Amino acid sequence: MIQPQTHLNVADNSGARELMCIRIIGASNRRYAHIGDVIVAVIKDAVPNMPLERSEVVRAVIVRTCKEHKRDNGMIIRYDDNAAVVIDQEGNPKGTRVFGAIARELRQFNFTKIVSLAPEVL
Amino acid sequence: MATSLSASFQIRFSASSLISPHDLCHLSPHANGWKSSLMTESYKLGRTIQRSLRGSSVVSPMALAANASQDTDDMYDDLFKKYGKVVYKSSDQKSPTAEVDDDAECLSFAVALAKIASDVKAADIKLLFVKPLVYWTKFFLITTAFSRPQIDAIRNRINDLAEKQYGKFATGDTKANSWTLLDFGDVVVHIFLPEQREIYNLEEFYANATPIELPFENEQRFGR
Numbered sequence: 001m002i003q004p005q006t007h008l009n010v011a012d013n014s015g016a017r018e019l020m021c022i023r024i025i026g027a028s029n030r031r032y033a034h035i036g037d038v039i040v041a042v043i044k045d046a047v048p049n050m051p052l053e054r055s056e057v058v059r060a061v062i063v064r065t066c067k068e069h070k071r072d073n074g075m076i077i078r079y080d081d082n083a084a085v086v087i088d089q090e091g092n093p094k095g096t097r098v099f100g101a102i103a104r105e106l107r108q109f110n111f112t113k114i115v116s117l118a119p120e121v122l
Numbered sequence: 123m124a125t126s127l128s129a130s131f132q133i134r135f136s137a138s139s140l141i142s143p144h145d146l147c148h149l150s151p152h153a154n155g156w157k158s159s160l161m162t163e164s165y166k167l168g169r170t171i172q173r174s175l176r177g178s179s180v181v182s183p184m185a186l187a188a189n190a191s192q193d194t195d196d197m198y199d200d201l202f203k204k205y206g207k208v209v210y211k212s213s214d215q216k217s218p219t220a221e222v223d224d225d226a227e228c229l230s231f232a233v234a235l236a237k238i239a240s241d242v243k244a245a246d247i248k249l250l251f252v253k254p255l256v257y258w259t260k261f262f263l264i265t266t267a268f269s270r271p272q273i274d275a276i277r278n279r280i281n282d283l284a285e286k287q288y289g290k291f292a293t294g295d296t297k298a299n300s301w302t303l304l305d306f307g308d309v310v311v312h313i314f315l316p317e318q319r320e321i322y323n324l325e326e327f328y329a330n331a332t333p334i335e336l337p338f339e340n341e342q343r344f345g346r
Contacts, residue, residue: 090300091299092300092301096321112294112305113301115258116310
């Protein structure tokens with residue numbers, strides 16, 4: 001349940017450390033974003049000397065949420081933090097490696113690139 | 123307190139003196155009152171009961187408590203042997219031979235796709251067997267194309283072959299991209315532009331995957 005003003009961790013090595021969501025891409029009046037949704041975010045904290053800098057507006061896809069995600073088989077998965085992976089306009093991840101566990105739902109949302117970079121797919 | 127408990131013990135044991143301790147556990151294996159009382163009072167009562175039960179064939183409560191968990195296990199085993207049947211079995215599991223057949227089929231599919239890529243003059247085609255590393259797919263086909271029209275050509279030909287010969291449809295990228303991905307379920311095709319291949323370096327990430335020898339002439343890129 002990510003909404004504008006939500007701070008998210010960054011789960012890749014693109015250079016950003018923390019993002020703040022400013023808009024959810026998709027429908028015009030969506031309240032909340034979940035795993036697999038693309039958001040527009042501003043970088044609040046960045047690693048020095050990297051291509052991405054603070055207060056840059058980027059797109060990101062949400063990969064982990066503290067709000068539990070229900071699957072059709074009854075499984076419920078809940079992470080300890082809200083995290084996103086920075087992507088570019090074409091949908092390619094800006095970083096080269098992804099950190100932490102990734103939910104397999106991203107494959108159905110056509111983010112198999114992120115899944116193939118993931119160390120662990122749940 | 124102790125006397126009333128011992129009295130209740132006596133009543134129970136006398137009424138059911140022919141029931142084995144095994145069955146007594148059946149009656150209340152998880153009754154906390156019974157067990158905790160056994161634990162706390164068992165030493166005191168054990169003595170009184172042993173005296174009162176001298177001559178009968180019932181085991182003392184201390185021994186009952188000690189055997190309780192093992193007896194429940196035995197009880198469950200016996201019940202399962204008598205009535206047991208599989209209630210739910212995951213339908214994913216296949217026999218080893220079926221799995222090997224599946225793998226062989228995916229391998230032939232992947233090699234066919236690699237052949238197409240080499241026909242279109244894609245460079246540096248690598249086929250990795252990632253099933254031991256990753257559960258969600260079996261093969262990665264990584265290749266380099268030099269221009270977007272070439273990527274389009276590879277993509278269209280791969281999609282045509284997959285549809286006509288194998289009946290598989292790809293999800294993934296519908297337009298050419300600097301990293302184009304085609305997801306056929308068990309086989310995932312990655313088509314990179316040369317710079318992207320260096321940047322993302324998937325072969326390093328999957329260095330533990332076994333590479334598979336391709337049976338045709340593979341155009342290697344020298345230097346860069």
